[in-house]
Amino acid sequence: MTYITKPRIDLPGQSTNKIGLLRRDYEGVLSTLCAGCGHDSITAAIVQAFWELSIPPEKVVKLSGIGCSSKTPAYFISGAHGFNSVHGRMPSVATGALAGNRDLVCIGVSGDGDSLSIGFGQFGHAVRRNINMLYIIENNGVYGLTKGQFSASADKGSKAKRGEINQWKNIDSVSTAISMGGSFAARSFSGDREQLVTLIKAGVMHPGCAILDVVSPCVTFNDHLGSTKSYLYTRDHYHPALETDFVAPANEITTSYAEGESTVVELHDGSKLLLKKADSGYDATNRSKVLRYLEQQRARGEVVTGLLFINAELPEMHLIYGTSKTAMKDLRFDKLNPGSLALAELQSRMR
Amino acid sequence: MPESRVNDFVLKIATVNGTGSASANSLLMKALFRMGLPITGKNLFPSNIQGLPTWYEIRANHRGYMSRSGRVDVMVAMNAQTYQRDLAEVSPGGFLIYDSTWPRERELTRDDITVLGVPLAKLCNKHFRKARVRILMKNVAYVGVLSALLGIDTRILRALLEETFASKTELVESNLQAINLGYKYATDNFTCPLPVRAEAMGDNKDYVLMDGNAAAGLGCVYAGATVGAWYPITPSTSLMDSFNFYCNMFRTDKSSGDKNYCIVQAEDELAAAGIVLGANWVGARAFTPTSGPGISLMSEFIGFAYYAEIPSVFFDVQRVGPSTGMPTRTQQCDIMLCAFASHGDTMHPLLLPANPGECFEMAVAAFDLAEHLQTPVFVLSDLDIGMNDWMIPELKWDDGYRPDRGKVLQAEDVEKLEKFYRYLDTDGDGIAARTLPGDHPKGAYFTRGSGHNRLGAYTENEDEYKEIIDRLMVKWETAKKLIPEPRLKPAKKKTSIGIIAYGSSDGAVLEALDHLRTEDIHADYLRVLGFPFNGKVSEFVEDHETVFVVEQNRDGQLRTLLILETNTDAAKLIPVLHYNGMPIPSQCVIEGVSKHLDTEAA
Ligand SMILES: Cc1ncc(C[n+]2csc(CCOP(=O)(O)OP(=O)(O)O)c2C)c(N)n1
Ligand code: SF4
Ligand SMILES: [Mg+2]
Numbered sequence: 022m023t024y025i026t027k028p029r030i031d032l033p034g035q036s037t038n039k040i041g042l043l044r045r046d047y048e049g050v051l052s053t054l055c056a057g058c059g060h061d062s063i064t065a066a067i068v069q070a071f072w073e074l075s076i077p078p079e080k081v082v083k084l085s086g087i088g089c090s091s092k093t094p095a096y097f098i099s100g101a102h103g104f105n106s107v108h109g110r111m112p113s114v115a116t117g118a119l120a121g122n123r124d125l126v127c128i129g130v131s132g133d134g135d136s137l138s139i140g141f142g143q144f145g146h147a148v149r150r151n152i153n154m155l156y157i158i159e160n161n162g163v164y165g166l167t168k169g170q171f172s173a174s175a176d177k178g179s180k181a182k183r184g185e186i187n188q189w190k191n192i193d194s195v196s197t198a199i200s201m202g203g204s205f206a207a208r209s210f211s212g213d214r215e216q217l218v219t220l221i222k223a224g225v226m227h228p229g230c231a232i233l234d235v236v237s238p239c240v241t242f243n244d245h246l247g248s249t250k251s252y253l254y255t256r257d258h259y260h261p262a263l264e265t266d267f268v269a270p271a272n273e274i275t276t277s278y279a280e281g282e283s284t285v286v287e288l289h290d291g292s293k294l295l296l297k298k299a300d301s302g303y304d305a306t307n308r309s310k311v312l313r314y315l316e317q318q319r320a321r322g323e324v325v326t327g328l329l330f331i332n333a334e335l336p337e338m339h340l341i342y343g344t345s346k347t348a349m350k351d352l353r354f355d356k357l358n359p360g361s362l363a364l365a366e367l368q369s370r371m372r
Numbered sequence: 373m374p375e376s377r378v379n380d381f382v383l384k385i386a387t388v389n390g391t392g393s394a395s396a397n398s399l400l401m402k403a404l405f406r407m408g409l410p411i412t413g414k415n416l417f418p419s420n421i422q423g424l425p426t427w428y429e430i431r432a433n434h435r436g437y438m439s440r441s442g443r444v445d446v447m448v449a450m451n452a453q454t455y456q457r458d459l460a461e462v463s464p465g466g467f468l469i470y471d472s473t474w475p476r477e478r479e480l481t482r483d484d485i486t487v488l489g490v491p492l493a494k495l496c497n498k499h500f501r502k503a504r505v506r507i508l509m510k511n512v513a514y515v516g517v518l519s520a521l522l523g524i525d526t527r528i529l530r531a532l533l534e535e536t537f538a539s540k541t542e543l544v545e546s547n548l549q550a551i552n553l554g555y556k557y558a559t560d561n562f563t564c565p566l567p568v569r570a571e572a573m574g575d576n577k578d579y580v581l582m583d584g585n586a587a588a589g590l591g592c593v594y595a596g597a598t599v600g601a602w603y604p605i606t607p608s609t610s611l612m613d614s615f616n617f618y619c620n621m622f623r624t625d626k627s628s629g630d631k632n633y634c635i636v637q638a639e640d641e642l643a644a645a646g647i648v649l650g651a652n653w654v655g656a657r658a659f660t661p662t663s664g665p666g667i668s669l670m671s672e673f674i675g676f677a678y679y680a681e682i683p684s685v686f687f688d689v690q691r692v693g694p695s696t697g698m699p700t701r702t703q704q705c706d707i708m709l710c711a712f713a714s715h716g717d718t719m720h721p722l723l724l725p726a727n728p729g730e731c732f733e734m735a736v737a738a739f740d741l742a743e744h745l746q747t748p749v750f751v752l753s754d755l756d757i758g759m760n761d762w763m764i765p766e767l768k769w770d771d772g773y774r775p776d777r778g779k780v781l782q783a784e785d786v787e788k789l790e791k792f793y794r795y796l797d798t799d800g801d802g803i804a805a806r807t808l809p810g811d812h813p814k815g816a817y818f819t820r821g822s823g824h825n826r827l828g829a830y831t832e833n834e835d836e837y838k839e840i841i842d843r844l845m846v847k848w849e850t851a852k853k854l855i856p857e858p859r860l861k862p863a864k865k866k867t868s869i870g871i872i873a874y875g876s877s878d879g880a881v882l883e884a885l886d887h888l889r890t891e892d893i894h895a896d897y898l899r900v901l902g903f904p905f906n907g908k909v910s911e912f913v914e915d916h917e918t919v920f921v922v923e924q925n926r927d928g929q930l931r932t933l934l935i936l937e938t939n940t941d942a943a944k945l946i947p948v949l950h951y952n953g954m955p956i957p958s959q960c961v962i963e964g965v966s967k968h969l970d971t972e973a974a
Contacts, residue, residue, distance in 0.1 A: 079813040082654070095818055095830070102809035103818040104653060106646065107672050113643035117650025117658060118809070120599045120634045125654065125810055143646070146639040338636075345630040349598035350655035350808065352632050354775060357596040359622040361769040364594070367621075368766050371580040372405065 039075035047072045049096040054089055059211035059237030059252075060159050064096045066214055067128070067157075070221035071098060074269075081126045082118055086111040086140060088166045090132035090159035090237070109140025112147035112156070116338070119152050122348040123339050126225060127154035133174035134164040137192045141173075144194070148203040148230050153337045155224035155231045158194050159211075161239035162250035169242030176322075180247030195329055196315045198232040199308060204335040205231035207328045210255055211238065216326065222267040223328055228289045229337045236324060249322070260323040262303050262314070266295040288333050296328060305331055375465055376567040379409055379434040381445040383518070386458045387511070388451050390422030395536075396511035397428040400518060401761055403528045405581055408574030410436040412879075413581075413761035414955060419606070419700045425454045432570060435886075438727075438762070439879035440957040445568045446522070448514050450492075456480060459487075467566060469517060471510070488562055490517050495553045500546070509550040516554025523565035525572065526555065580766050584757035585661075587728035587767070588687055589614025591735025592659055593622060596775050597685075599658035601636045601647035603666065606699045607755035608689035611661035641666035645673035645684075652683045653819065655780065655808040657739050659685035664693045664706045667713060674748050675714025676821040678844070681795070681804070683742035683749075683778070686710075687735075690754040692953045701953030702755035704875055704924040710750040711903055711933060717841055721851050722750045722903040726878040727757060729764040730901075737856070740776040745851055746803060754924075756876040756955040779805035786812040793817075794828035795840060802847030848904060855902035858909050861885070863894040870916035871965070872909075874900040874930060877922045877956050884961035893969060895920070903933065910938040913945070918972075920965055922948040924956050 035043050047068045052061050071081065078100030085091035087108035094103045106114045111129045119127055129147075136144040136158050147156060162175040169182055173192045180186055198206040205227045209217045217235065224231030236255050238244050244251045249258075268274055270291035284305065286294040296305050304310055311330045318325045345352065383400070387393040401413045409432040418424035431441060449458040449470045462468050464484040470476060472489025481487060496509045519526050529551055530544075537543040558564055589611045592600065602612045616635055623632040638644040644660045651658035662670070667688055677684045690706045692698040710722055721741055723734040734751050742749040786792055786807055794817035797804045804826075807815030817828045825836035826843075861882075863869075873881045878899055885897055898912045913919055913934065921931040928947040935942045948964030950956040 077813070079816060080810055082809045084650075100813040100816050102653075102807075102816050103820075104650070105818065105820040105822065106649075107676055107821060110642060110646045110673065113638065113646025114650035114653075116636060116638075116643070117599065117601065117647035117652075118654045119650075120601075120636060120647060121651035121654040121656030121658065122808075122810055142639050143643055146643065150636075339634075342634055343629060343631050344634045345625065345628075345632050347632075348656075349632075349634055349651070352598060354596050356632055357598065357623065358594055358773075359618075361771050363622065364590075364767055364769045367618075368580045368582075371582055372402070372576070 038072050040077060042072065042075070044068065044072045046078065046100065047098050049094070049099045052093070052096045054092065055241045057240040058089065059161060059239070060090050060093050061096070062211040062214065063157065063159055063217065063235055063237055064093050066217040066221055067097045070218045070225065073218070074222055074225060076126055076225070080124070081128065083128050083130070084111050084115050084118065085130040086132070086135035088132035088135050088164065089239075090130055090165070091135055093130050093159070109135050109138070110143055111135070112140065112143035115154050116147065116150065116152050119154065119338070120349065122350050123153070123344070124348050128225070129154055129156045131156065131158050132165070132172075133158060133160040133162060134172040137173040137194060141192070145197070145201055148198050148201050148232060150338045151204050151229040151335055153229055153339075155221065155233060158232070158234045159237040160194070160234050160250070161237050161243055162248065163239050163243045165239045165242060169239070176249040179249040180245070182242055182245055193315070193319065194232060194234045196312060199312055199330045203232055203330070204229035204332045205328075206330045207232070208234045208236070208324070208326045210236045210259060210324065210326060212252060212256065213259075213326070216261065216265070219265050219267050220328060223265060223294050226267070226288050226290060226292050227331070227333060229333070229335055255324055258322055258324045259326065260318065261299050261326050262329060263299050263305060263327040264297040265328045266297070268293040268295060286331055286333055294328065294331065299327070305329060377445055378569055378571050379432055379573060381432055381568045382441055382443045383430045383432070383446045383448070383522070384444045384461070385428045385448040385514070386451045386454050387426055387428075388453070389418055389420050389424045389426040391511070392508045393426075393428065393450070393511045396515050399512075399515050399529065399532055400524070401430060401581065402532050403519070403524050404430065404432055404570055405576055405579075405763065406528045407525060407570055407572045408576050409570055410434065411763055412438045414440065414756070415760055416954065417700050419698065425451050434573060437879065437883040437958070439883055440955050441883075442957040442959040446518075446566075448518070450510075450514065467521070467568065469514065469521070490514070490554065490557055492554070495557060496550065499549065499553060505546070509546065512547050512550035513554035516551035517558045519551065520555045520558035520564045521562065521566050521569070523569040523571065526551065576763070578766055579763050581761050581763055582728045583610070583759055583761055584725065584728040584731040584753050585611040585689065585759060586614040587732040588661070588735045588751065588753065588758070590618050591732040593618045594732075594769060595657060595736040595739040597657040597659050597739060598632065599634050599636070599647070599651035599656045601638050601644040601651075601658065601660050602662065603638050603641045603644050605663045605666055607691050607759045608661040608663050608666075608687060610759065611687055611689060641669040642673065645670035648684045649673055649677055649682050652742075654810070657743070657775070659687065659739070661687040661689065663689050663691050664709065665696070667706060667709055671714045674720070675716055675718050677748045678714065678718045678720065679716070680819050680821055681746040681806070682819070683746050685738045685742050685749055685751070687751045687753065689758040690752060698953045700755070702876070702924065702955055703951060703953065704754055704877065705929070705951070707752060708929045708932065710752060719848060719904070720748050720750055721745065721855060722752055723856070724752055724874040724901055724903070725757060726875050726899065727764055728762045729767060731757060732767050741854055743778040744776050744803070744854065745847060746778060746806060747847070752875065754876050760955075779803055781805050781807050781815060783812040783815070786815040789814065793826065795824065795826045797826075797843055797846070800846070801850045802843050802845070803850065852904045852906050855904060855906060857906055858901055858912070859899045860908075860912070861897040861899075863896050864889070865894045867894040867896060868917040869893070869895040870912055870919040871895045871897045871922060872900060872912070872919055872930070872934070873897070873922040877924060880956045880958040880961050881922055883958035884965065887958065887962050888965060891966065893966065895965070900930070905934070905937050909934070910940070913938050913940045918944055918946060920946045920948050920968070922956070922961055922964070924950050926951045
């Protein structure tokens, strides 16, 4: 057997979404990751979020680099085209895919090794171009697939399974994305399904590059005492800075909050993000305040989660380039080819 | 008495980089072109923005020879820094023109050439006020001197200036004044024209002046490419400049200003390659122009595209390496690199243009091949073709052309299938159908660089892996039928001597063949237009006792490929190599061939 087909069990009472699809229509082949791996929980959250958003599977492209995390696009939305690229280079392939077809819903899955070491440059430039995608970093502090070496996201002082202590300061994808001028930066935890599903939905609907860093423990190489990316440590230091509600376009915001307790961010398609502050005074739209806050919490060793920064007004790549509304791949050849007369005419100036 | 050389001379202009001599040189080129002379212009420039020496070399030849000849009949020595070496380079009987505003050291002279001093700076300083204008006009003034000495029609110069500056009449006037200053000084002081001179011989109306990068960029527009990704590198940069320029001209919606193209200046060549793969994967024609160092960086992705079968087009405008090497000089040094780019079992089709006309045609062909074969395709040009000024027959376009998109299933085709399998070859040509994202839920498949089987699923099974990698060899056989055939130029007499060359070495070989014939050496010439080689290449090698392989690199890379791919006896392939960074002169071929034949005869 070369790959494992998931048995499809129709459970009674499973409901369909707006386009008549079941939750299982958003699943992929069976995962081959270690039992208990955080990455599998993220996969489940992706399935849930895309099903809830009722996105037609064929409109989705799912891309990744290399790593345990990057294997996961095979495990969700089997009706979407997938692209498991090379180590650290998922962002460039996503850039090209979106350059060629801006109508696609693009999700990229990467790891902390994939994005913060070998692919740090491409990560930065995806943020800088603000390409319209959800970019998930499944963050376990190690290189899972090559058996547990520290990654650049490992905290200074964190202990490896064999006892080695990490001496290097970590690179934080969230504050890096914000300081580079990114439009959306969030952090979550693979163990908090509810928050994760909401943030995935927000990231998919955000009209730009949504960076979502998800702490996702590696049970095999980084879940021991002394690790700062274990289930235990993350639960102990888990600190939601704000709660987010995703409100689909036609729906009304039903709950009411006291003044100053919440912010509403409207997205271009009419959907809304309701940000409820857990920490008083937290403002996810104020870049410098957010960065200061993150730095403070980092010093305390807190794992700050939530939609930590958003600016839905920043233009994405196509708006900056001024490319046509029609996807490049759909432009008709006669619109692209100037023809023989034009060729003769332009050459008259080359004599 | 200097020999008479009418419409057969080399004019070389030595200046300092950044002093604005380019427009003066282009004026000379175009004027000679309009007099009907076959000409080529080669820019021999430094890797520098301002201050280092630079040369422009124009060869006019009534027989149409395009390569460097190794001669210099008229040298315009405007750069004091290189005066000594410029003086030394003039062929016996030739002429040297210098700016006599400043006295020249006595020992710097030669008895076998004629040295003509013109006080260019003095003339211009007297006539023009602004410092920058004086420097620029000094260049235009030497055009005036040359028009008198070489017999260049001043009416053509005036017409060219009027076209260039159109409404800016004061610029036309000042340029004309500078021309007249030079022209008058020359006619007053020297016997004009020189025995080395131009005489009108037609109007070249079926020809144009173009460089290969402009042509290739234009070819991408005509091929319907919509996504271009790149990272700047000499000598490929002007290819994307050209694509951008013509897209701006032809692909911008008049009313909305929307662009029907998308050019991404990537963060590096790795990213450029990734963008090209991503865009082609979703069904847009995408390409990247680069040079050797860029191909090195792209290599991992190139192997991915080969194994996952993603169409992609790479232009390698070759320069001198390894490493940074001499980035503003030319070589044919990446043919091995590109043919086998990436780790593992990989091989890639190459297209080998010899001039800008072929850059245009092969740019279009590259997209067709890449999509038909679902694989990376390389167009290997070089700095000489890409950045120098070539006279070529006017480009033609067939409006009946439609792109070959290869086996791409449309939504309605997918609908009819029970199930779609990405890597299933159903008709034996080694190519499986693909689908595009966004079209149909049943068309979805997973693209991966890891082991996959013919159904498109992950595998580590030895037979399944081998099945795919063997099918890629079937595809390679299909490629052989699609690569343009080599071009044969048979000798006028039956001969056992053959010459094989490709790309920018063509001109040197063609001229050498004529010369060798006068020494009763006859050779059949086969120009290779692509890789994998088609059967005619093997036949040619088999049919000749001695085959000279002419190319511009140290290691004889084309020769190595021929040995690998044709089962020939290596001993009969004689390398004729040129690799100092200057375009190959015909002399190199003449000497390489005749020396070998002499030693064989001895
Ligand atoms: C060019 C290249 N270098 C090295 C590797 C080996 N490699 C595979 S995955 C990986 C690290 C993955 O780490 P991360 O992105 O954190 O993913 P995880 O497995 O932890 O989910 C490395 C170094 C590779 N595949 N390609
Ligand atoms: S090694 Fe770690 S990251 Fe990889 S699958 Fe196992 S638990 Fe997950
Ligand atoms: Mg990791």
